[in-house]
Amino acid sequence: MEAPLLREHEHVEPNLFKRSLIESKKLWQIAGPAIFTSVFQYSLGAITQTFVGHVGTLELAAVSIENSVIAGLAFGVMLGMGSALETLCGQAFGAGQIRMLGVYMQRSWIILLCSALVLVPIYVFSPPILILFGQTKDIADLAGKFALWMIPQLFAYALNFPIQKFLQAQRKVIVMTVVSAVVLVIHVVLSWLLIFKFGWGLWGAAIALNLSWWLIVFGQLGYIFVTTSDAAWTGFSMLAFNELFDFIKLSLASAVMLCLEFWYLMILIILAGRLTNPVIAVDAISICMNLYGWEIMIAIGFNAAISVRVSNELGAGNPQTAKFAVIVVSLTSIALGLVCMVIILTTRNEFPFLFTSSSVVAKEVTKLSGLLAFTMVLNGLQPVLSGVAIGAGWQALVAYINVGCYYIVGLPIGLLLGFKFDFGVEGIWSGMIGGIVLQTIILVVVTSCTNWNKEAAQAEERVKKWGGTAAEED
Template sequence: MAVETPLLNNHNGEDAEKPVSFPRKFCAESKRLWKLAGPAIFTAICQYSLGALTQTFAGLVGETELAAVSVENSVIAGLAFGVMLGMGSALETLCGQAYGAGKIRMLGIYMQRSWVILLTTACCLVPIYVFAPPILELIGETTQISEAAGQFALWMIPQLFAYALNFPIQKFLQAQRKVFVMAWISVVVLVIHAVLSWLLILKLGYGLVGAAVMLNLSWWLIVISQLLYIFITTSDGAWSGFSMLAFADLYGFVKLSLASAVMLCLEFWYLMILVVITGRLSNPLIPVDAISICMNIQGWDAMIALGFNAAISVRVSNELGAGNAPSAKFAVVVVSITSVTIGVICMAVVFATRDVFPYLFTTSTAVADLTTKLATLLGITVLLNSLQPVLSGVAVGAGWQHIVAYINIGCYYLVGLPAGILLGFKFGLGAEGIWGGMIGGICLQTIILVGITSWTNWNKEAEEAESRVKRWGGSAGEH
């Protein structure tokens, strides 16, 4: 990918024509990237840990409680999380480009429009929580686990509406680079969550009821704290109060939100399906346990990629909104090099500890041995998922969600998934075959996204960003 080097900005005008060296320019962009990615990674880890801690405490109560929380978190709440995160990601495009264009007041309007759409979506998702037991039984869970998880799902409906408010707020703050605010709020809430969860679930013996109360409370604490920050500070003029403009131009907004949801949900659910398919093997217990351990490792690693995804989305949308096409292009180069470097390091760690890390999660020699065999595939997945989410972040920042949605359908569900089923069942390769085929889908998607990003006309993207800001701005588009 060719790199365009902008000219040095010198106030005295003496060296205006002197080009900036690549290493110096790379370091400057890398510094901007890490200022966004660092807090975003930290925030993602803290919020991911809320459910993980609840699951840990539930496991100390009993096996049924652990299964209830695990299944509700991964299937029911996981489904809702994917939809809400995807729908809210439309704001990364719109808020980021509006901020880059200096149309600050539009950010608050966009956030309110997203609230309208996501709260409506949350209402549509409520039946999944209400009818969780038959849904879980349909995908193969036992009646006992389905009933327990279904009861827990009913108690977790408030979390669904917290998601609906939280994701637009996060994209609103990210677009303005106010990522440290979210990081501080998340870590404070995590500490409160850990202490009170221990008190309610274990010390006072409230079990699943205590788990539900604390998980709901923690998510709503995050939402309320962020809202108070926005309302009190007005977010440097980005928030000017509630407005009827929130209900204007909803059709175009819904289209972009749906494209974002389809794009991200297809990615978010892809590896989750791996566990479900593995459960259909003739002797599934050991393969499912081994795959689950690998997915746990992959889940923590994904938080790093999620931070870079958010950072590059902000950088690209800001620069395109400001009309700085070369800067947007160079930001993509820097984040790609950085994320792949981290991916190589993480892959090496997986390979180096392949005989050790399985025993952190299991005492079964059979499960540990299979996990060690699967570590090669885990390492490859970690490497691919260091770059693929970053390229998705570029797509969100540029507004390509609908294109990537079609790519994801083709690569993941028309190529990767059938290949995995064929290798795993038809050729008898089991869990390794299923995962290997699905990795093929990730490889294909990554190659296509690299090609699209490399051949993109960034000047044209900057013009489209300006057009998008004007089209959906309305009267809020004034400075």
């Protein structure tokens, strides 16, 4: 470990401000395009819902439920399992084992495609599942029909997320942004043609959404195959079938870690529907979650940026540079969270009317604005710490932390405050914020106490164990 320690002294500069600017530039070069990519891809489903909303109220409800529950579940699982590549590809790239990136991506394709097959029954049997969660039969039946049509999207997810992590590790995020932007424009035109011009309704919406996700996959693959991605892609290899068991363990840990976070906030909306006045409660919480969802797009960008920076620097044996990157991105994201908090608080009496004409709903949203603003600040730091965990390979540890903080502490407190003590939505949300606060504190402590030299050594061992040396000798 003397080499990393020597590098640590070599990287120390007297001008801390200059170091911060250099690191910020590196982070924004990844985070900026990653944010736009997330927004563009998030907008595909949102635009579909907007178009379908002009077809009929039942159709809108069906598409909304399918997008948020069925496809949302699949999205979380696929994104989570694909996030294992942020650790492996990032560290391999930092270590100079470029050829292994393509092998890792192929391993992830194998695992995610098999996982997609396991998820297909959820799509097929979605009507009884939705009814079990309290949906009416007419909405559940139509959502179930739409879910069957959306099965191709599930397999697009399985290919897309490994591709994106593969490109992110090489900092080729502009490619993803351009492809997603072009597809978004195509999606708007295609949706208008199929849903309105041809009058195909939900069937047209399904074709447009499926085709758009597959265009994203083909566009990114086209770039990789044509450019060979600077030797990171050298064609299909039998090495993809090596070390699959350990790869599956890391993929599952990544999926559990992220899904526990996604589902935690989804539960908030489900519980709101069980309150005394569910229509007002659900409408109000949905407006808040809509705004929160857009801020999450920014958080995803920072999550991607810090996981790439940490994994690259650990793989390269630069532990102190990784540590400094964590500090810079944490301060940057907290600052943006504070800006969002100020905007929410200063416009709390006005912004609800952008989403509703009901004064009763708007009043409820205003009451929730304080909790929303505080959640925005937490959302500035928490995803960054999750990104650090992904970059360092701590997914299993964070999964345990999430279970304890979210479901053993936060959720029970929220149920008590919301139902037992009649604080309603504010009580449920307050309890769940308590879980996020506890998780954030623990992750801050873990990150602060981390031996970054040891993490760099483990990254080197991980690259060797999972085929890096073998690939170079091949």
